[in-house]
Amino acid sequence: MSQASDSSRPRVTDALFIPAEAGRGQMHMQVRGQGFVARAVPLLARLGPQVVGRIVLSADGRGFAGVLERTPREGDRLHVGYADTELQPTSVVYRGGGDEGPGSIIA
Amino acid sequence: MVTRVRSPQRLFDGIVHGHLAAGSASLEHGEDGRWEVVATPCSAAPMHHVRHGDLVIQRALGEGRLASTRVVGEDIAAEQLFGPEGFVRRDTLILRRADRSPGPESSRLASDALDDEGGVELRLESEVEMAFATHPEAGDAAEAAATPVHCFELSIHRSMDVTVDGAVSTPIPATATTPPRHAIGTATRFRSIAGLDTNFPTEATSTANPREFLATTRGRMLLDTGHFRVDPGDATRFQVRIRGLLCHPARAPGSDQLPSGTQRLPVVVLVHGNHTAVTFAISPTAGPRRTLGSGPTAVTLIPGRATILHEVFSYRGYRYLQEHLARLGIVSVSLDTNAANETGSLIRFRADLVLELLDHLRSLDSDPASPLHGRLDLANVGLVGHSRGGDAVAMAADLNRGRSSATKYGVRAVVAIAPTDFTGMLAPSSRLRMRSDRTASFLCVYGSHDGDVSGRFDPADLSQGWGFVGTGFRHYDRASTQRAMVFIHGATHNRFNTVWIDPAAHAAGSGARALAEAQADNGVDAPTVDPRLSPSSTFPLPAGRRDGRVLSAAAHQTLARELVGGWLALWLLGAFTEQRRFIGDQSNSLGVPVGLQWKLGRAIRGVDNFDDSAPGTNVLGGATTSPPFVAERLIEISDLPHVPHNDRVLEAGPASGPVRAYRTEIPAGKRDWTHFTALTFRVAKRFPDLSSPAIISAASFPPTLQITLVSGPQRASVDQSVIGPLNPRTVRPYHRLMGSSDLTKVHLQTWQVPLSRFTGSGGVPLSSIEAVEITFGAAAGEPIHLDTLTLVRI
Numbered sequence: 001m002s003q004a005s006d007s008s009r010p011r012v013t014d015a016l017f018i019p020a021e022a023g024r025g026q027m028h029m030q031v032r033g034q035g036f037v038a039r040a041v042p043l044l045a046r047l048g049p050q051v052v053g054r055i056v057l058s059a060d061g062r063g064f065a066g067v068l069e070r071t072p073r074e075g076d077r078l079h080v081g082y083a084d085t086e087l088q089p090t091s092v093v094y095r096g097g098g099d100e101g102p103g104s105i106i107a
Numbered sequence: 108m109v110t111r112v113r114s115p116q117r118l119f120d121g122i123v124h125g126h127l128a129a130g131s132a133s134l135e136h137g138e139d140g141r142w143e144v145v146a147t148p149c150s151a152a153p154m155h156h157v158r159h160g161d162l163v164i165q166r167a168l169g170e171g172r173l174a175s176t177r178v179v180g181e182d183i184a185a186e187q188l189f190g191p192e193g194f195v196r197r198d199t200l201i202l203r204r205a206d207r208s209p210g211p212e213s214s215r216l217a218s219d220a221l222d223d224e225g226g227v228e229l230r231l232e233s234e235v236e237m238a239f240a241t242h243p244e245a246g247d248a249a250e251a252a253a254t255p256v257h258c259f260e261l262s263i264h265r266s267m268d269v270t271v272d273g274a275v276s277t278p279i280p281a282t283a284t285t286p287p288r289h290a291i292g293t294a295t296r297f298r299s300i301a302g303l304d305t306n307f308p309t310e311a312t313s314t315a316n317p318r319e320f321l322a323t324t325r326g327r328m329l330l331d332t333g334h335f336r337v338d339p340g341d342a343t344r345f346q347v348r349i350r351g352l353l354c355h356p357a358r359a360p361g362s363d364q365l366p367s368g369t370q371r372l373p374v375v376v377l378v379h380g381n382h383t384a385v386t387f388a389i390s391p392t393a394g395p396r397r398t399l400g401s402g403p404t405a406v407t408l409i410p411g412r413a414t415i416l417h418e419v420f421s422y423r424g425y426r427y428l429q430e431h432l433a434r435l436g437i438v439s440v441s442l443d444t445n446a447a448n449e450t451g452s453l454i455r456f457r458a459d460l461v462l463e464l465l466d467h468l469r470s471l472d473s474d475p476a477s478p479l480h481g482r483l484d485l486a487n488v489g490l491v492g493h494s495r496g497g498d499a500v501a502m503a504a505d506l507n508r509g510r511s512s513a514t515k516y517g518v519r520a521v522v523a524i525a526p527t528d529f530t531g532m533l534a535p536s537s538r539l540r541m542r543s544d545r546t547a548s549f550l551c552v553y554g555s556h557d558g559d560v561s562g563r564f565d566p567a568d569l570s571q572g573w574g575f576v577g578t579g580f581r582h583y584d585r586a587s588t589q590r591a592m593v594f595i596h597g598a599t600h601n602r603f604n605t606v607w608i609d610p611a612a613h614a615a616g617s618g619a620r621a622l623a624e625a626q627a628d629n630g631v632d633a634p635t636v637d638p639r640l641s642p643s644s645t646f647p648l649p650a651g652r653r654d655g656r657v658l659s660a661a662a663h664q665t666l667a668r669e670l671v672g673g674w675l676a677l678w679l680l681g682a683f684t685e686q687r688r689f690i691g692d693q694s695n696s697l698g699v700p701v702g703l704q705w706k707l708g709r710a711i712r713g714v715d716n717f718d719d720s721a722p723g724t725n726v727l728g729g730a731t732t733s734p735p736f737v738a739e740r741l742i743e744i745s746d747l748p749h750v751p752h753n754d755r756v757l758e759a760g761p762a763s764g765p766v767r768a769y770r771t772e773i774p775a776g777k778r779d780w781t782h783f784t785a786l787t788f789r790v791a792k793r794f795p796d797l798s799s800p801a802i803i804s805a806a807s808f809p810p811t812l813q814i815t816l817v818s819g820p821q822r823a824s825v826d827q828s829v830i831g832p833l834n835p836r837t838v839r840p841y842h843r844l845m846g847s848s849d850l851t852k853v854h855l856q857t858w859q860v861p862l863s864r865f866t867g868s869g870g871v872p873l874s875s876i877e878a879v880e881i882t883f884g885a886a887a888g889e890p891i892h893l894d895t896l897t898l899v900r901i
Contacts, residue, residue, distance in 0.1 A: 016320065016406065018309050018399060030311040030320075037618050038383045038448060039629070040494040040527050040559045040600065041576050054271060054308055056325045056451045059386040059417070061618040065308040065325070083576050084563040 010035040010043070010061075012080055012090035017072075025070045031078070031092070032063040041083045047094060048076025111135050115164040116174040119200050122147055123166075130369055134202055136162065136176075142202035146188075150195045150368030154680055157185040157201060164200040195368075255357035256433040257364075258426065261440070264336050264346035265463050268296040269326075269446075270455040271306050294455055298344050300337065303327050307450070312389040312411060318404075321389040321411030322397070325449055328387050328413035334446040349464050350443035351422055354429035355479075356436055364478060371484035373519075373679035374468060375432055375439040376461055379421040380494020380527075382607055383619035384445040386417040417614040421445065424606030425493075431668045435676055438483060440464060444496065453529050457499035458506055461490060465516050486517030489675045490546075493603055494560060497526020497551075501582065504545040520678040521546040522671050525553050525560050525600050528577030531585070531753055541586035549590040550674040550689070551579035552667070554598025555841035556636070556657050558628030561600075561850050562751050564744050580751035580854060583704055589711070591689035593670055594702035594854060596841045597656045599636065600628040602663040626660060631846040646800050646842070656841075662697055669695050690859065690901065691836045700838045704789055704857045708899030710782060714879065715771055715896045718755045725896075729772035729878075736760040737769045737883065742892060749797060749840075751852045756789075756894040759883035768815065768880040771896070780873040783898040785862060786814065789855035791892045792885070797851045800842040809837050810891040811884030814860055818871040825864045827884070834858040855894060859901075 012033040020026040029052065036043065036057050045052035045066060052066035074096035079087035110132045112118040118134050121127030122144065129144040136142050142162050159180035166174040177183040179201075190196050272294040295306050303326025310328075311320035329335045330345060338344040355372070358364040365372070394410035422443040429439045442464050447456040465485065472483040492500035504518045521541055530538045541549035553560075562578045583592040601607040601622075613620035618630075627633035634640075635654050642655030658666075669688065676682035687693035689705050715725035722739045725731055740758040742750045757769065792810035796802050809831060815824040831837075837858070843850040865871055885891040 016311050018311065018322075018408070020309075021397070028308040030309070032313070035618060035630070037622065037629075038381055040380050040525075042381075042451070042453065054306070054451065056307060056310070056449065058310075059383050059419075059617070059619075060614065061383075065310040067308045084561060 009085070009088060010037075010080060012078065012092055015078060015092045017094065019071075020067075027068045027071055028065065029068060030063065030065050031080070034062060036061045036064055039082060043080070044083050044087060045078060045080045046087060047072050047078050050076065052078075111141065115176050115200075116166065118144075119148075119164050119166045119174050122200065133205060134162070134164075141205040143205050144200065144369075145203045146195050146199075146201040146370055147368050148195055148197045148199055150366050150370060154185055154189055154682070156370055157188060158203065160204070162202040162204070163188060164202065165196075166198045166200070254434040255360045255362060256354055256430045257357040257362060258352055258354040258429065258433075259363065260350070261353050261467075262348060262350040263467060264348050265467065266298065266338055266344065266346050267459060267463050268298045269302075269306075269335075269347065269450065270452065270459060271295045271450060272453050272455045298338075300330070300343055300345055303330055303335070303345065309408075311408060314409075319407045319409060321391055322408035323389060323411040323413060325451075328385075328389075329446055329449055331413040332385065332387070332415050334385075334449070347446060347460070347463070348443075349460065349467055351440040351464060352426060352429065353438070353440045354426070354433045355438040356433045365482055369481065371482055371487075373437045373484050373487040373489065373675075374465075375437055375489040375491060375675060375679070376464055376500075377422075377425050377429065377439060377441040378444060378457060378461060378490070378492040378496030378499050379424060379441070379604060380492070380496045380525075381448050382421050382494075382604075383419050383613065383617065384421070384448040385415055385419075386614050386617070387413040388416040389413055418445065419606060419612055419614075419619070421448075421604060421606050424604035424609075425491075425667075427605060427664045428491075428667050428671060431672050432675060435672065435680060437489075437675060437679060438479070440468065444499075447495075453495065453527075454498045454502050457492075457496060458502035461500060461503035462506060462516075466514075487679050488516045488518050489520040489522065489679050490518060491522040491524065491671060491675075492526065493524040494600065495527050495529075497523030497579065497582070498529055498539065501526070501539040501541060501545075501549075504541070505539060508545050518546045520548045520550065520675055522550045522552070522674055523579055523582055524551075524603050524667070524671065525557050525598075526551065526579045526582055527560050528579070528581045531577040531581040538585060539582070541582065541588050541590065543588040546588055548674070548678045549582075549586045549588050550671070551583050551590075551592040552598075552670050553579040553592070553594050554600065554658075555594060555596045555843055555852065556598060556632075556654075557600040558632040558636075558845055559600040561628075561845060561848075562744065562852065563845065563848050563850060577753065578751055580852075581753045584752050584754040589707050591674070591703065591705035591707060593689065594704075594852075595658070595666060596700040596702075596838065597658040598663060598666065599626070599632075599657060602626055602658070602660045603667055605660065605664070608660055629845075658697075658699065662699065665697060666695055666699065686901070691834060691857075694836065700841075701836070702838045702854055702856050703836065704855060706787070706857070706895060706897055706899070708784075708901050710900040712777070712783065712898040713895075714773070714786075714898060716755075717757050717894055725771045727774055727777045729774045729777075731772070732766075732770040734762070734764060734766040734769065736763055736885075740892075747793070749794075749849075749851050749853045751854055754894060756855070756892045757881075759885050759891045759893070761885050761887050762883065768813075768882045770878055770880045772878050773876050778875050778877060780862060780876050780898060783862060783873075783900045785859040785899050785901055786879070786897070787857055787859045787899055788896045789857050789892075789894040791853055791855045793889050793892075794840060794853055795888045797840060797842065797849065797853070803839050803842055803851075806839075807886065807889070808839050809834075812891070812893075813882040813884075815880040815882070816865045816871050816876050817878040817880060818875050819877065821871045823865040823870040825860055829864060830858060830860055833860060833864075855892060857895070859899070862898075 016030040018028040055066040057064045072094040076094045078090045078092035081087040113135045129147050134142040161179040163177045164174050188199050304324050307324040307326045335345040338346050358366050389411035391409045392412045397408040399406045422441045425441045432439045444457050471477040471479045490500035504521050606612045608626040610623045613623050625633040625637040636657045640653040643652035644655045673685040673688050677685040713726050717739045737759045741755050743753040811827040813826040840853050883891045
């Protein structure tokens with residue numbers, strides 16, 4: 001079965017990576033955008049090969065937060081979608097350490 | 108102290124006029140001994156509480172007139188004891204012999220504890236009880252509508268674990284030949300305050316300063332806003348709010364009291380699904396700030412505290428159904444699971460909330476100060492879930508099974524409306540299955556125009572693995588208790604909940620509000636289902652017109668009342684006539700086409716479900732013989748597009764060769780079929796082309812079959828010319844596009860063939876059926892699927 005049109009897809013504008021204070025390399029991420037509607041079918045996301053866990057949506061539809069169990073690799077791209085559609089690549093790419101790494105707003 | 112009265116007339120008058128208390132007065136009735144009051148005049152005693160052999164005093168109203176006594180089931184039928192509004196007639200008092208041994212009501216749970224697997228027989232109810240049970244029919248709707256109902260909100264906090272199971276944290280890595288797959292993450296259970304921070308991601312809310320964010324966690328936000336609270340007895344732990352809308356029959360219009368009497372009323376818990384819930388406002392609080400990064404790109408996190416900007420009260424969206432249930436004599440609570448929605452829960456948290464609510468209701472039933480004291484029949488419980496709530500009530504029934512007998516509830520019905528199926532692709536032992544040790548019955552209601560649990564699946568993206576969210580069809584496939592599934596043509600997902608389609612219930616400017624305005628399940632559907640547009644029956648749908656097949660919100664409510672209410676009346680009130688809705692003998696009041704699957708009856712004997720690993724035998728142990736063009740096959744959507752099942756069936760192609768029929772032998776000891784009234788089976792055919800409604804309408808349908816019963820040299824056959832008219836409500840597939848996704852579903856439907864069609868002149872004796880033969884009329888490229896060959900006594 002083919003995909004629905006893009007008009008139903010959530011759109012990502014940027015993301016903030018937040019290292020967990022007491023994590024074992026765990027990192028939280030706040031993703032901002034539009035069109036994140038709470039549905040029966042859950043929202044899924046992955047950064048590179050790593051699945052974003054514990055996703056909670058904002059009721060205003062402007063994003064979600066999630067947890068990465070380990071520090072991403074440089075160049076890992078965020079993919080987002082609902083469980084009944086293919087995850088779509090977004091413009092958010094993790095860039096590693098330094099000023100472009102954790103704590104940076106990545107668009 | 109018991110007051111014993113010898114005159115039926117005196118007993119009646121004493122109770123009616125308040126001289127005698129129903130609970131402490133009894134009738135001395137000759138050699139029959141002492142009789143206790145079980146239902147008083149005008150009370151809401153459910154009809155199924157009346158038993159064969161109960162004594163009825165009917166008072167000829169007026170001074171100086173007499174009272175008569177009759178025996179239920181011998182001199183008078185139970186339905187004659189109730190007025191059109193469903194309450195006990197005002198001239199009627201019902202008694203039961205004090206030393207009577209437990210009747211069918213108390214024994215029925217045990218009698219239900221048999222599944223249809225392995226060919227064992229399953230009994231619905233005692234014949235006597237089911238023979239006289241009825242409940243208000245459509246013609247009584249006006250009277251039923253006049254029955255007073257009272258609804259009120261309840262809210263308490265209870266100590267319970269929160270389970271976070273929504274995480275997708277255990278991916279199965281990709282290999283050289285397979286893409287990565289996901290699995291439901293390991294559930295985390297906790298009730299500590301600290302867990303509210305550690306089990307949720309940090310959420311960063313923008314401020315006017317782009318380098319500053321207000322930070323907190325979702326768990327902490329729920330604590331801030333009253334969904335959780337600090338446990339008054341242990342400051343390191345939290346409690347969870349149990350909130351809901353309770354509706355019950357009322358004594359009189361405007362009354363908040365239950366109808367007078369002592370009868371316990373069945374209890375139903377309703378559970379909504381995942382939906383936009385709480386819009387939080389975050390404000391800064393004192394506390395250490397945290398800086399991420401350095402230099403001009405550094406970001407500062409400021410501790411935040413949440414308040415509620417807006418909340419969608421999804422649990423209030425089934426009041427129309429609750430009021431209907433109350434008029435039937437059922438107490439219901441629609442449970443608030445917004446906390447589960449806000450924590451991303453898939454199933455478990457919701458299921459735990461169901462049992463916590465039931466525990467609270469039990470405490471109310473035990474509390475002499477409660478208006479519900481002694482009035483809740485917690486051995487007669489129904490669980491109704493919508494969307495993720497459908498999965499949740501199935502899990503709640505499963506969790507209830509594991510409880511001790513002292514804390515277990517008598518779940519008589521699980522009803523799943525447009526349920527998700529999150530467990531259907533997990534290891535078989537992890538899949539939720541509605542067996543008779545979980546619930547006496549299971550009903551699934553699902554719409555062909557569902558735009559959320561749509562069954563959409565992209566075979567090119569198996570990387571989603573578990574994310575392949577199934578539909579109610581899979582729940583039905585796995586069930587083995589008494590069951591039915593109604594696939595409603597034109598029904599959507601959200602329209603079963605009135606709040607979900609109410610723009611005013613949603614925050615201004617939100618995407619959820621926009622969907623509510625169009626009463627749509629998603630943005631793709633919105634331009635084609637919006638009731639503000641003119642309907643069209645043209646395909647392709649012209650721009651600016653809505654699909655005229657999509658049912659209105661009012662129609663969804665009517666069908667929910669009839670189907671969900673009917674099922675609950677059948678299983679909680681013993682309204683046996685309601686069974687007709689689910690076996691194709693009665694249409695819904697709107698005449699809406701539905702695809703039916705069912706396995707119901709006072710007695711059931713499975714012949715074959717084609718699920719075993721030994722295809723050479725049926726579940727009775729008899730041998731099967733298949734011609735080359737018939738074979739058992741697993742049908743699932745990843746294998747056969749448009750097939751919503753996940754089940755093994757018998758698949759037949761065009762007949763060829765000398766042997767034309769599939770044959771299944773009935774072993775000795777199972778050949779007496781006189782106890783049954785019909786042979787049933789599920790059947791479907793493949794459609795080579797589903798690309799338009801016109802093409803579907805023009806295709807050959809329904810599939811053609813011939814059934815032959817064999818008894819020694821005698822044979823009796825029934826072909827399609829008979830079977831077709833016996834199952835006139837069989838429906839063709841509903842053509843369904845969502846954007847460019849073709850979601851048309853080709854599903855099995857249950858047919859019945861009365862065994863009387865095989866008897867009579869030239870027929871076979873039902874006392875010695877040795878084999879069943881099935882001849883298929885499949886055309887090339889259009890195989891026929893058949894499953895669940897079953898004997899039933901309807």
